[in-house]
Amino acid sequence: MPDKEISGKVAAVGVGTTQFGKLPGWSAEDLGIWALDNALADCGLARGDIDGLIVNRIPDYQRFCQMTGLDPRFVNVTPGQGRMSGATIQIAAMAIASGMCETIALVYGNNGRTGGVKYGGATDRYGATAGGEWFPYGMTSPGAVHALMFDRHRHEYGTSQEQLAHVAVTFREHAALNPDAVMRERISEADYHASRYICEPLHLFDYCLINDGGVAIILTSAERARDLAKPPVHISAFSQATALPDSAFPPDDFWREPMGLIARDIREMSGIGPSDLSGTMIYDNFSPTVLFTLEGFGFCDVGESGAYVADGNLARGAALPTNTSGGHMSESYMQGWALNVEAIRQLRHECGERQIAGAETIQYMCAAPLLSAIIYSR
Amino acid sequence: MSDLASLMPPLDETNRPYWEGLRARVIRLPRCEACGRFRLHDTRYCPHCGSDRSEWATLSGRGRLWARCVFHQVYFEAFRDRVPYGVVIVELEEGVRVYSNLTGTENTMDVPIGAALEAEFEAISDDATLLKFRPA
Numbered sequence A: 001m002p003d004k005e006i007s008g009k010v011a012a013v014g015v016g017t018t019q020f021g022k023l024p025g026w027s028a029e030d031l032g033i034w035a036l037d038n039a040l041a042d043c044g045l046a047r048g049d050i051d052g053l054i055v056n057r058i059p060d061y062q063r064f065c066q067m068t069g070l071d072p073r074f075v076n077v078t079p080g081q082g083r084m085s086g087a088t089i090q091i092a093a094m095a096i097a098s099g100m101c102e103t104i105a106l107v108y109g110n111n112g113r114t115g116g117v118k119y120g121g122a123t124d125r126y127g128a129t130a131g132g133e134w135f136p137y138g139m140t141s142p143g144a145v146h147a148l149m150f151d152r153h154r155h156e157y158g159t160s161q162e163q164l165a166h167v168a169v170t171f172r173e174h175a176a177l178n179p180d181a182v183m184r185e186r187i188s189e190a191d192y193h194a195s196r197y198i199c200e201p202l203h204l205f206d207y208c209l210i211n212d213g214g215v216a217i218i219l220t221s222a223e224r225a226r227d228l229a230k231p232p233v234h235i236s237a238f239s240q241a242t243a244l245p246d247s248a249f250p251p252d253d254f255w256r257e258p259m260g261l262i263a264r265d266i267r268e269m270s271g272i273g274p275s276d277l278s279g280t281m282i283y284d285n286f287s288p289t290v291l292f293t294l295e296g297f298g299f300c301d302v303g304e305s306g307a308y309v310a311d312g313n314l315a316r317g318a319a320l321p322t323n324t325s326g327g328h329m330s331e332s333y334m335q336g337w338a339l340n341v342e343a344i345r346q347l348r349h350e351c352g353e354r355q356i357a358g359a360e361t362i363q364y365m366c367a368a369p370l371l372s373a374i375i376y377s378r
Numbered sequence B: 001m002s003d004l005a006s007l008m009p010p011l012d013e014t015n016r017p018y019w020e021g022l023r024a025r026v027i028r029l030p031r032c033e034a035c036g037r038f039r040l041h042d043t044r045y046c047p048h049c050g051s052d053r054s055e056w057a058t059l060s061g062r063g064r065l066w067a068r069c070v071f072h073q074v075y076f077e078a079f080r081d082r083v084p085y086g087v088v089i090v091e092l093e094e095g096v097r098v099y100s101n102l103t104g105t106e107n108t109m110d111v112p113i114g115a116a117l118e119a120e121f122e123a124i125s126d127d128a129t130l131l132k133f134r135p136a
């Protein structure tokens, strides 16, 4: 577990996003710079104030510094996978808490939609299906892995497609209130069931939306955060765990064991448990991941996630408002980054129509072969 | 049928015995001589105990259905005329899992999870044979 002393010592002070959608002509670096400029303006800092940089999905930190004039003491680049967003924020928090640097810019840029990125087929690089060994059987894509996991979950616990539908429908309901979301037209349960299968049992609406866009987050020490433009949002707790050795196939326990470790850590580190949260942001690459996350982090009992979402608990104004931006399936697949921004904006009470009333603490979670969680507090 | 063969992985010393085994209608995988566990054929060292001593041993071909899905999206040109098609995870009785397809059923979803399965060998070209499964 990270040292309790670190709790509250690092704050998110600036966030920036680009437009999301089809943005031809914009490189990953360009999108990152667009977002970075917005994040700097958000907190009132200049490029010269940044002494730490981690880029994600932008392939080369050196090139990025040449393009921006950023001159950091601390620098890193993390693999362009969605599971890395939470982990990257954690690396930044540790670097600041240790004194290696004071103010870090985290910059993400993704031109995957214009670039024709596909998460399936001959270019599949997903850990479970990369390498082509299973291509002659037609097996490819992270979506298929999650379809198989959902099939297994419904076998073990009786989870139904009718229950699963509530995830996509609820998040679209949230996106309808988010002017930045790519998909804002409400869908009904009937629309969900009528939509085509991509990989049965998963429908089109169970899949995230590949788009172009950029996201930047600026973190700094709690002391430095005090005199910046916006109220600081503190990182109260964070932890990660992995389930890598057997990850060529789905996990038997839907990642419950590593999530349990993280849940214990962050509760211990912050004193904040599931019932204390104003809301959550759940990494929703595919809607079944939301079910697995709710069980693994203890928001409902094992096998009860289907009933939990069908009861409407994830809606804004319900027990556990979740993915109020619309998340990856309706706002845009910004690989976890925009969900962290949404957590920060909610805690600043900047979210307009979709604001969670009186939001005080929000937990971000990602369930994948690398799992992470972060608790943010205002 | 040669279009499926175009999706075959390149063969090298790590996987050639496996694919040659399937052509001969046997399932052969590396079994660790130190800990006795089978593994898929992609590593020199045993991921369970670290030993680099292994032998190619034959599996029974019996297993159970672990999970199912049905592809409707076309990810490979070779599957354009094959959608919808099922893909399953099979747990072999030796503990190894594989992705595969079911034979002898119209709809993969009709075969229940946990069903006993038996290996079936399906040649897709003169050089390549796939490991498929049918309900036992």
Ligand SMILES: [Zn+2]
Residues within 6 Å of the ligand: B032, B033, B034, B035, B036, B037, B046, B047, B048, B049, B050, B051
């Ligand atoms: Zn061994």
